[in-house]
Amino acid sequence: MISEQGRILESLLSGAFICQISDEDGWRFLKTSGNSDKIEAQLNMLNRTLASAAEGEVYYAAYQTLGDNERKVLTGQFQDISSHLVPLVEWLLLVQQASGTDVPVTQGTALRLAEIQLTIEDTPAFAEQLAKISHYKLFGSTSVSVDGQIKQVFKRLTDLGYMLRPNQDKQIFIATGKVEYLYEVIKFIDETESLSLSEQADSAVQQGSLI
Amino acid sequence: MNQNLHQAGVKLLNALSRHADLLMQVYLSGTVDETKFSPKVIDSLVQMGILWRPDADADLRLKNVVRQLLEGSLHDERNRQIDANIGSALKGLKTLADHYKEALQHQRFTEANAHLSDLTEHVYALTESLENNVRVLFSRINNEFGYVSSIDAKIRENQLAQSQVSELLGELEMFQFDELSEIAASNRELRHLLVVTLQHSFSRVTQELSIVQARLLSLLGRFRELRGRTRLLKGFLLHMEHSPSFVPVNYCGLTQVPMLFNQAEAVIKPAAVDVTRVEHEQVLQQLVSAIKTLNRPQKAYQPERAAHQIHVEKQSEVEFAEDKLKKAVEGYFCQVIDTGERLTALDYYQQHQLEFDTEAWLYQVIGGYQGLTSEEQSYFAIEQSGELHPVYNGNFIIRDVELGLR
Numbered sequence: 001m002i003s004e005q006g007r008i009l010e011s012l013l014s015g016a017f018i019c020q021i022s023d024e025d026g027w028r029f030l031k032t033s034g035n036s037d038k039i040e041a042q043l044n045m046l047n048r049t050l051a052s053a054a055e056g057e058v059y060y061a062a063y064q065t066l067g068d069n070e071r072k073v074l075t076g077q078f079q080d081i082s083s084h085l086v087p088l089v090e091w092l093l094l095v096q097q098a099s100g101t102d103v104p105v106t107q108g109t110a111l112r113l114a115e116i117q118l119t120i121e122d123t124p125a126f127a128e129q130l131a132k133i134s135h136y137k138l139f140g141s142t143s144v145s146v147d148g149q150i151k152q153v154f155k156r157l158t159d160l161g162y163m164l165r166p167n168q169d170k171q172i173f174i175a176t177g178k179v180e181y182l183y184e185v186i187k188f189i190d191e192t193e194s195l196s197l198s199e200q201a202d203s204a205v206q207q208g209s210l211i
Numbered sequence: 212m213n214q215n216l217h218q219a220g221v222k223l224l225n226a227l228s229r230h231a232d233l234l235m236q237v238y239l240s241g242t243v244d245e246t247k248f249s250p251k252v253i254d255s256l257v258q259m260g261i262l263w264r265p266d267a268d269a270d271l272r273l274k275n276v277v278r279q280l281l282e283g284s285l286h287d288e289r290n291r292q293i294d295a296n297i298g299s300a301l302k303g304l305k306t307l308a309d310h311y312k313e314a315l316q317h318q319r320f321t322e323a324n325a326h327l328s329d330l331t332e333h334v335y336a337l338t339e340s341l342e343n344n345v346r347v348l349f350s351r352i353n354n355e356f357g358y359v360s361s362i363d364a365k366i367r368e369n370q371l372a373q374s375q376v377s378e379l380l381g382e383l384e385m386f387q388f389d390e391l392s393e394i395a396a397s398n399r400e401l402r403h404l405l406v407v408t409l410q411h412s413f414s415r416v417t418q419e420l421s422i423v424q425a426r427l428l429s430l431l432g433r434f435r436e437l438r439g440r441t442r443l444l445k446g447f448l449l450h451m452e453h454s455p456s457f458v459p460v461n462y463c464g465l466t467q468v469p470m471l472f473n474q475a476e477a478v479i480k481p482a483a484v485d486v487t488r489v490e491h492e493q494v495l496q497q498l499v500s501a502i503k504t505l506n507r508p509q510k511a512y513q514p515e516r517a518a519h520q521i522h523v524e525k526q527s528e529v530e531f532a533e534d535k536l537k538k539a540v541e542g543y544f545c546q547v548i549d550t551g552e553r554l555t556a557l558d559y560y561q562q563h564q565l566e567f568d569t570e571a572w573l574y575q576v577i578g579g580y581q582g583l584t585s586e587e588q589s590y591f592a593i594e595q596s597g598e599l600h601p602v603y604n605g606n607f608i609i610r611d612v613e614l615g616l617r
Contacts, residue, residue: 015477046478051470062473073476074463081472082459086451089444096441102361104440181471183440186447188471189459197446198439204449 004029009042012050012061019058019177021108021164030059054180057107081185087136088162088182091153094120094129107180111163113154113171121146223259227277230256234273237262238281242270283343297382300337307333308394308401315398327400334404338412344379345419348372352426362438369431376424383420386413536567540579544614547591553615555596576612592617 002010008026011018018026030036030050040050043061047070051062063070095111096104098119105111120126127146134141134149141152154173157163162182163173190197227234230252237243243262245253253271256262262271307330314323356368388410395401451457462472486495543559556576557569565572580593594613600606 010479013475013477013479015475048475051473053471061475062470063475066468066473070475071463071468074468074472074474075461077474078461078463078472085447089447093441093444093448096444100360102441104437104444106437106440183443184471186443188469190443190447192462193459195446195450197450198442199446200449201442201446204445 005035005038005042009039012039012043012059013046013048015061017058017060017161017176017178017181019107019180021174021176022161027059031056054107054177054184057180058177084138084160085182085186087133087138089186090129090133091157092179092182094126094133098123098126105175105179106183107175107177109175109179111173111175113150113173117146117150120150223261226256226259227261234261234277234281237271237273238278242272245271297337297341298385300333300340301385304330304333304337304405305391305394308405311401312396312398330401331404334408338408341412341416345416345423348376348423349419352423352430355430362434362441366431366434366438369427369434373424373427373431376420376427380417380420383413383417388413536571536575537579539563539565539567539572540575543576544579544591547614547616551616553613556612556614573609573612576614577609580614590617591615 004025008018008023008029011023011026016022018030020027030039030052036050043049044064047064048061049064050059052059063074066074092105095116096102098116099111100119103109120130130146130149130153131144133139134143134153139153139156141149143149143152154163154171158165158173160178161176162178164176165171165173186197189195233243233248233252233256243253253262257264257271261274261277263274264271307326311323311326311330314320314326351368351372356365359365359368386409388406391405391409392402395405462469484495485491542563543554543556546559547554556573559565560567560569560572567575577593577595580588580591583591592615595607595609595611596613597608597610600608
């Protein structure tokens with residue numbers, strides 16, 4: 001039998017994000033300071049270190065020291081994630097609008113595919129937006145129907161680890177901690193490039209209300 | 212007087228129950244649809260003070276007391292009103308307590324009793340309204356202001372609730388228990404009402420209000436965070452619209468790579484199977500038995516299945532024998548025609564000393580006859596001689612065939 005520690009080590013080394021949704025036991029294990037030190041020591045042997053993002057909501061393995069090879073890997077990953085940002089953000093906003101609660105998708109948000117699909121089908125503007133989103137390279141849908149597009153989008157999101165489908169018989173998806181990671185990335189870019197995104201949104205809203 | 216009051220009350224309550232449907236509709240929609248109900252009913256309700264018209268051309272509405280009754284008993288979350296007027300209630304209590312004490316001093320016991328029951332009523336009403344206020348606040352917190360949809364509205368609702376809490380706390384400061392205990396002095400009833408009951412309710416309400424305040428603050432924080440996220444997302448999209456060519460700097464090229472983008476590659480690949488491990492044997496066997504394969508074994512070269520050249524030879528021998536048989540039958544038919552006499556097939560067989568199998572000969576004769584056209588058949592008469600099979604019914608064994616001209 002593999003120990004809890006071994007199991008977590010394995011999933012960290014296989015590139016998984018451990019959060020409360022995807023692996024609650026593992027997440028709690030890592031939250032305990034003594035345990036994370038043990039894992040850290042084992043990761044260090046493989047030039048890895050335990051990293052966390054979004055105020056300890058997500059854990060993953062990072063490189064301890066960076067050589068040229070590691071930098072190459074990271075650059076590739078960074079290009080991936082920065083090209084994923086626009087489709088993902090557009091999708092998050094679409095879901096937020098379609099679900100009608102004005103609450104952004106965060107870790108633990110349950111999304112019912114059928115409900116979202118119904119709203120999107122009833123609203124041509126949403127359907128148009130979904131068609132645009134689903135044809136991004138990230139989602140790669142070629143379908144012309146809302147049904148095909150939304151299923152493809154959810155499938156890709158599950159593959160990428162942003163969503164989890166706890167019951168294979170039901171079309172209910174739960175957002176994982178990777179969504180929090182995504183927010184963190186946008187926040188980071190916002191701060192380092194001093195884009196002041198929130199202010200831009202605010203001023204746009206105010207201008208809109210003036211018109 | 213008392214009897215009259217009783218009757219009037221019963222009448223009012225009856226009216227409420229009789230028109231419950233109408234009243235609930237008004238409660239939910241806010242105004243009366245006067246076309247739907249008879250004017251007589253509406254008039255009577257107005258007279259009883261259940262409905263009222265705030266303005267000459269305004270619609271009829273529920274009286275506030277009725278609305279409050281419904282909100283209170285139905286635990287309706289839309290109820291946002293908080294009655295924080297504790298100061299005047301306390302003054303009322305003090306006045307009543309003075310009345311009571313004066314009546315006692317003058318030994319007017321019936322009057323004193325009436326004052327005491329009035330006082331009791333007021334004290335309980337005050338405690339109930341305090342508890343009700345806290346409950347209203349809690350019910351709004353518990354569903355996170357679910358009755359408004361947008362985050363901004365929730366934040367406003369939260370701020371309203373917070374101001375109500377601080378107002379309530381301010382009013383609660385008006386409870387001065389030293390003064391109250393002075394008023395109660397040594398009277399047991401008064402002490403119980405003014406000091407024990409009020410203090411009990413006071414301490415409970417202040418405790419709960421502090422919880423409410425903490426919850427409201429944490430909710431406000433959460434709402435602000437959610438709003439911040441929405442703004443972040445919208446701002447990002449706006450920025451990308453304004454400058455579509457925007458690409459963040461490759462942070463992985465910096466000397467200090469931020470941890471956020473330092474994400475190690477997966478190193479673990481699935482392990483391979485070890486067939487020599489005895490303890491795995493059962494699992495492996497199960498796995499093997501679960502394997503679904505299409506069994507298409509590659510067979511070795513089979514010379515007998517290889518393609519051959521097929522020589523098709525004329526099977527003259529057999530044809531010849533058949534030919535002979537056919538010719539003999541023709542000869543038999545011709546002899547019958549020539550002689551014009553009846554002749555059995557076996558007799559002909561013996562006369563000409565034919566060499567065929569007799570059974571084959573008889574078959575050929577019958578077959579020859581059947582092979583003729585119906586016109587030719589009509590020239591001949593054919594008769595089979597033989598007997599029924601002794602065991603299997605319905606089978607006729609032909610021993611001989613006799614042929615003649617008609």
